[in-house]
Amino acid sequence: MSGIPFPLEQRFKRQCPCYNMEKERVIVVSTIYPSALTLNSTFAITAPSSGVPAPLHYKIHKAKSQLEMLCAHVIIGETVWTQQAARSSSAETRANELMAYLTDPAIDAIMPPWGGELLVQVLPKLDWDKISKSKPTWLIGYSDSSTLLCSYTLQTNIASAHATNFFDLNMEALDGTTKQWHKILSAPSRNHVVQHSSPMYQSSWDALFELENPVGFDLDSNTEWKSTTSEAVSFTGRLIGGCLNTLTTIAGTKYAPIKKWRESFEEDTIVYLEWLDWCTAETYRNLWHLKEHGWFEGASGLLFGRPSRSEPSEDYDDVQMIHEFAEEIGLPIIFDADIGHMPPQFTMINGSLATASFKDGKGTLTYLE
Structure with missing residues (x-):
């Protein structure tokens, strides 16, 4: 779906024998979907959990080049380039950068470089009321990033996408299952879109990290x-x-x-x-x-x-x-x-x-x- 479906408010009776119409009133709403991604979309990359250490910065540049084939602009935040004490930067710095992107109407999607350990520190420092009133933005990622994604959807009712991380996009020949993320988020409607189980999966990251420039996951x-x-x-x-x-x-x-x-x-x-x-x-x-x-x-x-x-x-x-x-x-x-x-x-x-x-x-x- 593209655009923002308007909320629908009504009463409904749950299929439950203990339902009491006198006591229960449930507001029925529709999930709010950010607009479908297009070639004109702008992505912001920020690190609300872990940043990327200097020896791997070249992979961020590669991932940026790969993503630029799918959109108009890719903005790399300052938090992406630093990592100390199991986080990219202070909670305040991480929250401020994330808030700037979440409330910027020019930003269509936000991807952390990867997960980490301490995203939870950022949640109390976000202005959730302001976020809920801002233009819906795709949040995309997994691992510790899912802490943000899940909280974002539960608190604002805005959809978020648990999918591959930005860092993984540095690989030039990703498999069909992984590559679906952009196709799915670009669809004007996902009704009847089907994802099928993969034929192969990667059992360990060890072999992949031994390669300087792997072209895809080690599906073994x-x-x-x-x-x-x-x-x-x-x-x-x-x-x-x-x-x-x-x-x-x-x-x-x-x-x-x-x-x-x-x-x-x-x-x-x-x-x-x-x-x-x-x-x-x-x-x-x-x-x-x-x-x-x-x-x-x-x-x-x-x-x-x-x-x-x-x-x-x-x-x-x-x-x-x-x-x-x-x-x-x-x-x-x-x-x-x-x-x-x-x-x-x-x-x-x-x-x-x-x-x-x-x-x-x-x-x-x-x-x-």
Whole structure:
């Protein structure tokens, strides 16, 4: 969709036997979509989490050149070029640069160079009221960037795009799954746009970082989606999610009002998550944390990406944990999907209505608006 769909306010009756019309009034709204990307679009690159160390600056220049083939202007912020103490710069500097881009009507999309560790420091320093009243802007990225994306959508109802990072664009021959991000965000309407599971994925970043100028991801393993059901499964809902490592930090805070956001829609949700560098027990604890904060209430199903550098806790592994967690919450889970730190990955639009489907080791994500 292009433009901004106007909010629709009405009452509706939820399909629930405990519904009480005298007590409940729900405002039904439409997700606000930034305008479709075009060849005249302007991108701003800023580092609200980690910046890029000097030895890798040449890759930022390459990524800029690659992106300029798809748009009119690419602006590189000052925060991109610095990195110290696990962040690009002070929280104030990062917030100020991000705010300048988010409230500039000339900016159509914002991409961090990559993720990091401390984006959460920026959230309290943003003027969220001003952001919500500004022109909707595409926020694009993953990893710690999903902390910003998810909070942006939950607080403003503006769609955001969990997809490849700007840094990855330095590679000249990206695979078909990764390259879909621009096609999807350029579409006047995404209704019936389908993403298919990739044929191969990258199991480790080690080989890629040994190369000075790789042309694409090191796709060395066969992709196989899985499910907690014994047969084909599909479920429909509004997408919300990101990196579990960072989203668990904002769950239960004012920066992630998921209950208020969820209740503004008639549809169910699909919560998608991915994680890295955790043992199985730690992953479970963080999923439990989200459950206790209501993240899976009103969901039709969950979609998990491939865990990166995950280790079992004694004889307790991720597969067992995921199956048990599906029973615990009473929802189907599709896992090992193309999401997150083991590329390639789908473009997941927070706030958008979609259907996730699984059958025989393969999967699709179909947008419905």
